Amino acid sequence: MLTEGVLAGPRHAADEPAVPAGAPVLEIRNLSKTFPGVRALLDASVTIAAGEIHSLVGQNGSGKSTLIKVLAGVYEPDAGATASVRGEALALGDGKAAHDLGIRFVHQDLGLIDNLTAVDNIALGFGYDTAAGGRIRWRAQRERAALALSLVVDDFPLDRPAGTLTVFQRTALAIARALQDFGENGSLLVLDEPTATMPRDQVEHLFTLLRRIRERGTPVLLVTHHMEEVFAVSDRVTVLRDGSIVSVEQTADLDTPRLVSLMTGGVHRKLERGAGPDLEQVALSVRGLTGDTLKGLDLDVHRGEIVGVAGLGGSGREEICALLFGAEKRTGGEIAVDGKTLPPNDPGEAVTRRIGMVPAHRHTQGLILSESVRRNMTLATLTDFVKGGRVQRKREAAAVAEHITAFGVKTASAEVPVNTLSGGNQQKVVLAKWLRLKPTVLLLDEPTQGVDIAAQADLHQLIFEAAAAGTAVLVCSSDEMELARISDRVLVVRDGTVHAELDSGRATPHNIFAATLGTAPDDGAAGHLDEDLGSDDRTAASPTLSSSPVSSSDPVDGE
Amino acid sequence: MTAPATTAARSKGSGPASGVAGKASAGSRILQKLAIDRFSGVYIIVVLVVTFCLWIPQTFATQANLRVLLASQAITGIIALAATVCLISGVFDLSIGATMSLSISMVGVLQATGGVNxxxxxLISLAAGAAVGCINALVVTRFNIDPVIGTLAMSAVLAAVSWWVANGETVLYGLSPTFVSFGDIVLGVPAPIIYLAVIAVIAWYVLEHTPAGRYLYAAGANPVAARLSGVNVTKLTWGALISSGVLASAAGVALTLQLGTAPFAGGVSYLLPAYAAAFLGSTQIEPGRFNVAGTVVSMFIVAVAVRGLQLRLPDxxxxxxxxxxxxxLLAVGFAVWARRRRIARG
Structure with missing residues (x-):
């Protein structure tokens, strides 16, 4: 088992070359996990070697999260699974045993306390450095925090509340905290989708941090949805599909289309746009919209049009949907829907006027996690089923069953709590809630955040269908690829106002990203990401991109 | 893949499987029919009743005891529903005991001293309960004071008001005989248990079958997401707190007509049983959420256990x-444990 150099998964050992990276650190063999009626993992075997960054990829529901949760001790595996860390047996399903063997987890929500500083957050869960009488030795504690942070990142602001840090800084803080007692016995850092909510311009900082950890000899297991990240940082990649491991590959031997086809089983979804926008009719008209960071935003969205909004963190992009819907109070500006003024700060009125909003944070804002799929889907349109003051549950259930099929929601039933669904399917439920309304205006804030490529394609198709049916769609997203793929035009927000407008011909990921930085698109400004991204066919139409190498393969539409 | 395909098939539980698997699924089918997880409370009541009937037959297994049990639980049940409604909406109302006291004082003094019909x-007492609910709602939604603190403070204020209304004396005489007759035995059971049944059915219908009930559950579980789905969460909080005020007052009225006297601090001791029933109720019938049927069942578990032990240990x-x-403590602990188990098992 521990023979040096033999690292590939058992089914591939024969036809794959030995990996030179180092000795196996974590070995999991024959891991299965069955939930009532669902096989989440089937006979999965994974090996992580010393000094590697190892990506674990797969679509939502492929078993990635289950694997991580079994390793972290949240779930108990089915009988028969074995695991070892540096040759020492690890009881799967036991969180403390994993911790004792030096496995550290940084989960997607990071687990920071927003109103505490880095010093306090570092102490959480590991205890404070105390003197006699229980007094906290603040100076020593501070030094400990500074040391822990210095191992992963330079120049960290120790005294700012965690809530005021950037997403990257928060992630770095969570990683430093997880690794602080790592020492010589540390064996593995597991990161669960660390970039899901991270703005693009900060992702490279995270990669630098991960390489630094790797250089210290600690392997990193990175769970991710993003192709570009797999290629940018990882040495090897394990691909899960439908609960089974389909491939373990050297990243260098792979390219995007091959990886996508491994993940999806070769099934691509071709998006169909349907009818185009009706430029005669303005459905949503916004003048001078002002909030915390927005300073007088003007925009129009026509019936059947999909307008994308790009912008860096702090540009004001994050506020737009919430202000338009009335979730947050606008401090100025006029909003008109179908020519009629919309009052501020009244989501109930917005729903009455057939405005829907998919918020950026589906767990806290989009869904009622403990309630069933059915109840979540009909929450905004419950009155459709009311007769004589009573909710007609049979009619409701029938409608929900139809939506589940039509929107391709994978769920054990309509009655299970929505938190049992995978991220992509949860997001379909949020979108279904609003599509039920047959909205005049649909506001989408990061509609495919933390969602795999197949579910993303499904969601994009649903958005296209809504637009074809006449809905005016506004998509605010930090994912330039997404904006380029689905928007009829893209507005770039900077310093609280519209800084540039790119029509569909010019709205390439590269151009969008460059415009968010406020610079004319060129190599330096466009940065690292686009080169790995693989871009859209439309790039050819861009006159400014001649110096930038762009591949023409689209990971979703697949030609 | 070397998949043991049988497991997946078995877990669907369709059709009689062979051998050991068959036995296991037959056993689990019986368990499923009994729905131990949902109806454990009902079984506990049966076990408790049988135990006490065998243990202390001469005192427990009597019609008189049954009537005492039902009569006392009618009052607890009404106020426990007040607690349930608030908890569903995500708000603690700790003033329900004091509101009940106020209602007792008012309904007693108005009749005995004021000579009011x-x-x-x-009606005035119930309106007073609604008014208390309005003040609570104002404190919670407008001034953004934590409901626990706000209603606890309200509770102290109401205790003072009740004392003042009753002048610190229990109203012993002067209640209208017609009024008191509404606490008599009707159709072989104490009348208040019928009031409880009517109130419980209405509450169940509203909470389970009307949009208001659905919105209330949604708002309680995630007020932000509910608001962003167009639900008027503020209005629901008002509705829940006013309902609990009125229900607490109703419990006070029911206690007064049952006793035939009006003890001005009589509601205080009902606060804990009300919350005990509601929390234990969240592990019953519809596990994982506060619900009317669960509350009523749980209340009777506690009542039977207490009553039996009281009779066995009169000293x-x-x-x-x-x-x-x-x-x-056990109820809340069990609820937490059951939820964790559900998560771990998937």
């Missing part, structure tokens, strides 16, 4: 408090 006295007046406290 009993029906008018009852231990502390037994009721002890049992209620322990059951509340």
């Amino acid at each position: 009993p029906i008018v006295a009852v 231990a007046p502390w037994i009721a408090d002890l049992v209620q406290g322990v059951i509340l």
Whole structure:
């Protein structure tokens, strides 16, 4: 088992070359996990070697999260699974045993306390450095925090509340905290989708941090949805599909289309746009919209049009949907829907006027996690089923069953709590809630955040269908690829106002990203990401991109 | 893949499987029919009743005891529903005990000293409960004061008001005989248990079958997401707190007509049993959420246990408090444990 150099998964050992990276650190063999009626993992075997960054990829529901949760001790595996860390047996399903063997987890929500500083957050869960009488030795504690942070990142602001840090800084803080007692016995850092909510311009900082950890000899297991990240940082990649491991590959031997086809089983979804926008009719008209960071935003969205909004963190992009819907109070500006003024700060009125909003944070804002799929889907349109003051549950259930099929929601039933669904399917439920309304205006804030490529394609198709049916769609997203793929035009927000407008011909990921930085698109400004991204066919139409190498393969539409 | 395909098939539980698997699924089918997880409370009541009937037949297994049990639980049940409605909406109302006291004082003093028509006295008392609910709602939604603190403070204020209304005296005489007759035995059961049944059915219908109930559950579980789905969460909080005020007042009225006297601080001791029933109720019938049927069932578990032990240990007046406290802790502990188990098992 521990023979040096033999690292590939058992089914591939024969036809794959030995990996030179180092000795196996974590070995999991024959891991299965069955939930009532669902096989989440089937006979999965994974090996992580010393000094590697190892990506674990797969679509939502492929078993990635289950694997991580079994390793972290949240779930108990089915009988028969074995695991070892540096040759020492690890009881799967036991969180403390994993911790004792030096496995550290940084989960997607990071687990920071927003109103505490880095010093306090570092102490959480590991205890404070105390003197006699229980007094906290603040100076020593501070030094400990500074040391822990210095191992992963330079120049960290120790005294700012965690809530005021950037997403990257928060992630770095969570990683430093997880690794602080790592020492010589540390064996593995597991990161669960660390970039899901991270703005693009900060992702490279995270990669630098991960390489630094790797250089210290600690392997990193990175769970991710993003192709570009797999290629940018990882040495090897394990691909899960439908609960089974389909491939373990050297990243260098792979390219995007091959990886996508491994993940999806070769099934691509071709998006169909349907009818185009009706430029005669303005459905949503916004003048001078002002909030915390927005300073007088003007925009129009026509019936059947999909307008994308790009912008860096702090540009004001994050506020737009919430202000338009009335979730947050606008401090100025006029909003008109179908020519009629919309009052501020009244989501109930917005729903009455057939405005829907998919918020950026589906767990806290989009869904009622403990309630069933059915109840979540009909929450905004419950009155459709009311007769004589009573909710007609049979009619409701029938409608929900139809939506589940039509929107391709994978769920054990309509009655299970929505938190049992995978991220992509949860997001379909949020979108279904609003599509039920047959909205005049649909506001989408990061509609495919933390969602795999197949579910993303499904969601994009649903958005296209809504637009074809006449809905005016506004998509605010930090994912330039997404904006380029689905928007009829893209507005770039900077310093609280519209800084540039790119029509569909010019709205390439590269151009969008460059415009968010406020610079004319060129190599330096466009940065690292686009080169790995693989871009859209439309790039050819861009006159400014001649110096930038762009591949023409689209990971979703697949030609 | 070397998949043991049988497991997946078995877990679907369709059709009789062979051998060991068949036996296991037959056993689990029986368990499923019995729905131990949902109806454990009903079974506990049966076990408790049988135990006490065998243990102390001469005192427990009597019609008189049954009537005492039902009559006392009718009052607890009404106020426990007040607690349930608030908890569903995500708000603690700790003033329900004091509101009940106020209602007792008012309905007693209005009749005995004020000579007011009993029906008018009852209506005024219920209106007072609604007014308390309005003030609570104002404190919670407008001034953004934490409901626990806000209603606890309200509770102290109401205790003072009740004392003032009753002038610190229990109203012993002067209640209208017509009024008191509404606490008599009707159709072989104490009338208040019928009031409880009517109130419980209405509450169940509203919470389970009307949009208002659905919105209330949604708002309680995630007020932000509910608001962003167009639900008026503020209005629901008002509705929940006013309902609990009125229900607490109704419990006070029911207690007064049952006793035939009006003890001005009589509501205080009902606060803990009300919450014990509601929390234990969240592990019953519809596990994982507060619900009317669960509350009623749980209330009877606590009542039977307390009553039986009281009869067995007549020299231990502390037994009721002890049992209620322990059951509340066990109930909440069990609810947390059951949820964790559901998550781990998937």
